[in-house]
Amino acid sequence: MLTVILDHLKTVAPDGANVPILQPADPFLETVGEDMRRRIFMTESADGSLKCLRPEFTIPICLQHGNKPARYGYGGIVFRQSREGAVEFLQAGLEDLGNTNTAEADAKCLADMLGALAKVGINNPAVSLGDQNLFGVVVESLKLPAEIAARLVRNFGEPKQIERLIDILESKQNGEQGNDEAHKLAVSGDEATLIAHVESLMTTGNLSPKTGRSPEAIAKRMIDKTRDASFRLEKQQAAILRNYLALELPFETAADELAKFAKDSGLIFGDRLETFVERVAQLKILGVALNNVTFKASFGRKLDYYTGVLFEAEVDGISVAGGGRYDRLCSLLGSDKPVPAVGFSISLDRVEEAT
Amino acid sequence: MTLIIAVPSKGRLKEKTLEVFANAGLVIEPPADVRSYQTKITGRDDVEIAFLSASEIARELALGSIHLGVTGEDLARETIPQTDDVVSFELQLGFGHADVVVAVPDSWVDVQTMADLDDVAADYRARYGKRLRIATKYWQLTQNWFGQHGIGVYRIVESLGATEGAPAAGSADVIVDITSTGSTIRANNLKVLDDGVILQSQANLILSKRANWSDAERGVCDGILLQLKASL
Numbered sequence: 001m002l003t004v005i006l007d008h009l010k011t012v013a014p015d016g017a018n019v020p021i022l023q024p025a026d027p028f029l030e031t032v033g034e035d036m037r038r039r040i041f042m043t044e045s046a047d048g049s050l051k052c053l054r055p056e057f058t059i060p061i062c063l064q065h066g067n068k069p070a071r072y073g074y075g076g077i078v079f080r081q082s083r084e085g086a087v088e089f090l091q092a093g094l095e096d097l098g099n100t101n102t103a104e105a106d107a108k109c110l111a112d113m114l115g116a117l118a119k120v121g122i123n124n125p126a127v128s129l130g131d132q133n134l135f136g137v138v139v140e141s142l143k144l145p146a147e148i149a150a151r152l153v154r155n156f157g158e159p160k161q162i163e164r165l166i167d168i169l170e171s172k173q174n175g176e177q178g179n180d181e182a183h184k185l186a187v188s189g190d191e192a193t194l195i196a197h198v199e200s201l202m203t204t205g206n207l208s209p210k211t212g213r214s215p216e217a218i219a220k221r222m223i224d225k226t227r228d229a230s231f232r233l234e235k236q237q238a239a240i241l242r243n244y245l246a247l248e249l250p251f252e253t254a255a256d257e258l259a260k261f262a263k264d265s266g267l268i269f270g271d272r273l274e275t276f277v278e279r280v281a282q283l284k285i286l287g288v289a290l291n292n293v294t295f296k297a298s299f300g301r302k303l304d305y306y307t308g309v310l311f312e313a314e315v316d317g318i319s320v321a322g323g324g325r326y327d328r329l330c331s332l333l334g335s336d337k338p339v340p341a342v343g344f345s346i347s348l349d350r351v352e353e354a355t
Numbered sequence: 356m357t358l359i360i361a362v363p364s365k366g367r368l369k370e371k372t373l374e375v376f377a378n379a380g381l382v383i384e385p386p387a388d389v390r391s392y393q394t395k396i397t398g399r400d401d402v403e404i405a406f407l408s409a410s411e412i413a414r415e416l417a418l419g420s421i422h423l424g425v426t427g428e429d430l431a432r433e434t435i436p437q438t439d440d441v442v443s444f445e446l447q448l449g450f451g452h453a454d455v456v457v458a459v460p461d462s463w464v465d466v467q468t469m470a471d472l473d474d475v476a477a478d479y480r481a482r483y484g485k486r487l488r489i490a491t492k493y494w495q496l497t498q499n500w501f502g503q504h505g506i507g508v509y510r511i512v513e514s515l516g517a518t519e520g521a522p523a524a525g526s527a528d529v530i531v532d533i534t535s536t537g538s539t540i541r542a543n544n545l546k547v548l549d550d551g552v553i554l555q556s557q558a559n560l561i562l563s564k565r566a567n568w569s570d571a572e573r574g575v576c577d578g579i580l581l582q583l584k585a586s587l
Contacts, residue, residue, distance in 0.1 A: 030486060033507045034498050083437070147474060154477050161505045182464035194464075201462035205544030206523035213463065213475070213528065217482065221475070222465035304480070304508065 001120050001348055002075050005092040008119045009073030012112045013094045017072040019060040021079075025050035027059050031305060031332050039080045041087070053079035058343060061095045062330050065339065069098030086349075092116070093323070093345030097330070103275050105342050106309045106325060107282030113321055113344040114288060117313060120348075121355045122320060124292050125313040129251055130299030131276065132156060132325075133308050134258070138244050141267040142237050145228045147221075152241070157300030159245070166241050169233040186219075186226040194219040240265045244297050251293035255280060258295075279309065305329040309342070315354035321346040357403045358575045359566075361415060361424040364392065364406035368558060371450040372425045379586035381579065401575045410434065416442050419565025422572060423579075429455050429533060429556035433495045444559045445580055449587060451558035453533045455496055457551035460522050461544045468549050469504045472529070476508045479528075486510040490518050490527030493553075497531045500553045519543040 028036050029050075041053040054060065057074045065072075075092030094112055099105040110127075117125060135156045139149045148169065155162040185194040198215040202208075209215050233241075243265070249257045255277045262269045283290060293311075300310055301324070308325030323344025330339035362376075362383065363369045373383050382397040383404050392406040405421060412424040413434035425448065432438050459466050466472055476487040487509045491497050494511055501509060512527045519539050521527035531553065534540050540547060560583065562576070 029510065033486065034509060034511055035502065035507055037494075037511070038498060150477065151474060154473075155505060158505060180464075186464075198462050198464060201464070201544070202460070205460050205462055207460055207462060207544075208525060211525045212483075212522075213479065215462070217478075218463060218465055221478070225465050225471070302505070302507065304477070 001351065002090060002092060004119050005116050005346065005348070006073065006075045008116050009075070009092065009094055009112075012108075012115070013071035013073035013096070015070040015072045017057070017061045017064060017074050017095075019054060019057050019064075019074060019076070021054055021077075022051050023054045023060055025052040027063060027333055028052060028055060031059060031329065032303065039082075041079050041081070055080050057091065057093065057345070058095055058326075058329070059333065062097065062333055062335075062339070062341065065097045065330065065335075067098075069100075071096045090348035091345050092348060093321075093343060095341065095343035097339055097341045099342075100340055102308065102325070102340060103278035104282050105340065106275075106279050107286055107288075109323060109342045109344055110309075110311055111283065111286040111288045113311075113313065113323055113346070116346060117321060117351070120346075120351050122313070122315055122351060124289055125315050125320065127251075127293040127311055127313050128296045128299050129293055129309065129311045130296050131309050132300050132306050133272070134276065135244070135297070135300065137269055137272045138241065138267060141262075141269070142240065144233075144237075145224070145231055147224055147228060148231060148233075154304070155302065156298075157302040157306075159298050161302075162245065162298075163242075166233065166238050169231075170235070170238040171232075182222060183226065186222045189223060191219055191223060194222060240267070247295070247297035249295045250291075251295045252280065252290045254295035275308070305332055311344075318350050318354045319347070320350045320354050356401070356569055356571050358401060358423070358572050358579070359403045359405060359421045360579075361405045361407045361412045361421045361426075363409050363412065363425060365408070368409055368425070368427075368451055369406075371558065372448070375448050375450075375583065375587070379582040381582060401571075402579070416561055416563040417565070419563050419567070422563060422566045422568070422576060424561050424563070425558055426561065427451055427453065427556050428559050429453065429493070429496070429554055431559070431561055432554065432556075433493050436495070441564055443562045443564065445562050446560040446583055446587070448558040448560060451556070453535045453556050454552050455493055455531065455533050455554040455556060456540070456547045457500070457529065457531050457553065458519070458540050458545040458547050459529050461546055466548070469506070469551065472548065473504060473506045476506050480508050487529065488512045488527040489529045489531055490514040490521035491531035492518060493531050493533075496553050500531075519545060 025042050040055045043051050045051050056078055061072050072095045077088050078091045079087055096105050096109055136153050139152050155165050181197060185197060195215045198218045255273060305326045305328040306324055307327040310324035312322040313320050321344060325342045327338060327340050329341055362372045376383050384394050384397055386394040394404045396402050409426045410430055412426040413430045415421045416424045417435040435441050466475055479487040489509050490512045492514055514521055518530050518532040521530055
């Protein structure tokens with residue numbers, strides 16, 4: 001099955017990637033985080049550097065990527081700890097790096113994922129599609145305090161957490177305000193004195209103001225926090241967020257429905273829906289059947305490098321493949337300029353299970 | 356068939372364990388040979404006592420090579436993945452109290468709760484290009500706790516010695532550590548978050564579900580638990 005997919009991927013993603021099984025662990029830990037640490041097989045090399053068995057292909061491919069736009073096909077075993085006991089999983093996929101035409105790259109990526117699935121006997125699977133950006137647009141158009149908006153966006157992709165957060169923001173009077181020196185200074189808005197106060201606490205604690213959080217950052221957040229303490233999400237704002245997150249729309253007509261939702265809710269999407277509309281158009285040009293694709297407003301991933309479209313293909317409730325846009329990943333990995341990136345991966349074990 | 360109970364081999368945990376057992380009429384005899392770590396309870400041929408270190412006891416419970424063991428809940432939860440599937444906490448023994456807490460520098464005047472820490476962690480990466488660093492010996496507990504609070508953007512820095520010194524040493528921003536009175540944390544100009552108590556731990560009598568349990572061993576175990584419960 002892997003050979004079939006790899007042969008097919010070569011036709012759509014000619015750039016090869018060489019991803020050794022033993023990888024430096026740091027890039028995975030720094031981007032995916034501690035959640036990854038419990039799932040990867042880590043070891044230490046003689047020079048003390050942390051290595052791991054490759055848990056996925058995307059990060060190593062991003063690290064290898066040069067300056068020219070490229071489409072990389074890949075496939076092989078990945079190693080992850082799972083509760084069920086399995087540790088080796090067969091994966092194949094594609095990464096499209098450097099294409100600045102977002103809608104076109106998104107559409108080709110989804111089309112290629114469905115094309116590759118068809119090669120292994122999965123035709124017209126149910127696809128859920130979400131968009132990290134659009135939720136950001138909804139939040140933005142509510143004109144909330146920056147830190148509260150950031151908190152909402154950050155929790156997108158975790159339905160339970162975001163529901164809880166909306167509940168809290170709607171109900172809470174952020175009561176427990178301190179009564180100490182820092183709080184008084186924050187209320188008075190005396191930033192300079194507050195910075196000096198934080199600096200003196202740092203000196204007492206032997207903390208260098210140069211490493212870690214700076215006195216300025218702490219003081220600024222303290223003032224913002226004090227100002228936002230009385231913030232409460234209005235009923236109508238909470239309703240807009242909840243209604244948006246509950247949207248599940250046939251993908252073909254989703255753009256129209258979203259425009260209507262914006263109008264009914266008094267939101268201004270402006271040109272922010274353009275990529276969405278253009279993506280649908282491109283998919284139609286590519287001849288992709290969209291009748292089984294559903295836009296789910298709440299569908300996302302709580303990883304801060306995902307930036308746009310996200311999709312997942314299912315057969316009888318088994319997720320067989322998924323992908324999305326992660327424009328922030330290369331920057332997080334150290335690239336000095338942003339690299340537009342979209343990709344997918346197919347779980348061949350799940351495909352086998354599903355067919 | 357013998358019921359194997361592991362008890363701490365040294366220090367206050369050992370003394371208190373012997374005391375609690377003795378109060379219940381279960382007198383743990385000193386090993387016949389000072390170099391031996393095995394002994395018995397006076398008058399009981401159906402129980403074997405093994406002296407092990409507290410962290411070994413947690414490991415052996417996970418392996419199922421002992422039936423019961425006395426160790427801290429913190430160690431058990433830290434050492435044994437999917438803790439509650441593998442062991443059950445039968446009895447809190449009333450000593451060895453210690454809290455596992457999240458603490459930040461006093462100078463972080465804007466941080467009082469886990470929600471604050473979530474904001475700071477997200478901003479930290481955006482601002483400084485790396486993850487917030489947490490020094491701890493308690494990897495599992497930290498990962499679970501931060502996961503429950505939806506915080507993913509952090510990095511654990513392994514701490515083998517004095518965790519509470521990590522922020523001043525510049526090796527971490529935040530700590531997760533154990534404290535009984537909070538004085539060490541305060542002395543290092545750190546403060547515990549309002550909702551930053553991960554676990555209120557104490558010494559527990561813990562049962563391994565992975566051990567071989569015959570009806571006879573179960574019967575002996577029930578009897579010993581009853582005796583201990585009655586005397587606590």
